[in-house]
Amino acid sequence: MPSIYQLKPRFQALLRPLVTRMYRRGISANQVTLAAGIVSVILGAVLALFSLQLWLFALVPLWMLLRMALNAIDGMLAREFGQQSRLGAYLNELCDVIADSALFLPFALLPGVSPSLVVIVVLLALVSEYAGVLGPMVSATRRYDGPMGKSDRALVFGVLGAGVASGLLPLAWIDIVLLLIAALSILTTVNRIKQGLAEGGVDTASPPSKQGRTDA
Template identity: 55%
Template sequence: MPSIYQLKPAFQRLLRPLTHALARAGVTANQVTTAAVLLSFATGWCVWQFPAERWPWLLVPVFLFVRIALNAIDGMLAREHGQKSRLGALLNELGDVLSDAALYLPFSVLPAISPMLVVLIVLLATISEMTGVVAIQIGASRRYDGPMGKSDRAFVFGALGLALGMGVAPGGWINWLLGVVLALLVLTTLNRARKALVENA
């Protein structure tokens, strides 16, 4: 199923010169991964502490774009500059789910939002990523299938943060949007499991 993840090769081409420069400067993939996680927590903390202000919400789309770039860079540093490691693989997978939790759970502080929906989205996001990783254990490749992968979630929450930061009043429409995200996460998990089983058949 279609996913923003399919745009990753084009995005990587744009970032490749910067990645080469970072490699020459001695920056490692693990340092980039760690920086992405720490910045995720910092951004989430700002939203959590100042939900009534507009500026923290505007930070969300800006940082989510930066996070996607950092994730692409750490992958290229690992693959193209001989920095692959077991620690790096562990940091990459754990970093993704920790960053999602740090960035998305603070949305639950909005009075108009159902906290349970936000928690369920974070939980299902973790399960969908775990499904993608477990595919390796049954002999398939790491599955990144959509329709609600990491990049897709970043787009939705980034757009939501931008809307709130621009002064759009929160309301019941947000819960409808989150309900759609939740349903698509269920579909994503099933899709990844199915594709893994078919690949390994």
């Protein structure tokens, strides 16, 4: 399934000179990851506290774009400059889902928007990311299959934020978009499971194994 994630190599090529300068200044991948997560939580808190100030939602697309750049930068610092670590792997996954939740949940406070739908979308996003993380447990890679991966969600919520702030998007329409996101998130989870099983050579009819577990 197509996903914005497929554009990542081109995005990284544009960022490579900046990444090199950051490395020379002693900035680490983990520092970038934590910074992106912390700013996302702060922005989410501001939006939640002042949700009736619709113009503040213009910060969502601006931050989403910058956050996508930071997500690419921390990965490049880790891979290309020998900064990969177990702690970094935990931070990368946890900060992403925490940041997404913090940025999406304030939309539940908008007038006319169903809070339940926003929460469902957040939960489905968590499930789809967990399905991707489980890839290595079946001898596959971490799965980023679409059509509603984290980059795709960032784009959609960025557009929603711009629409809310500008007044061009009727708030009543947001529920329709949320339903679409939810449906595509379910499809994403199914795709990641199917592709992970196919890549790992796992028989879908076989009982679950403990392959890949470290707590045995």
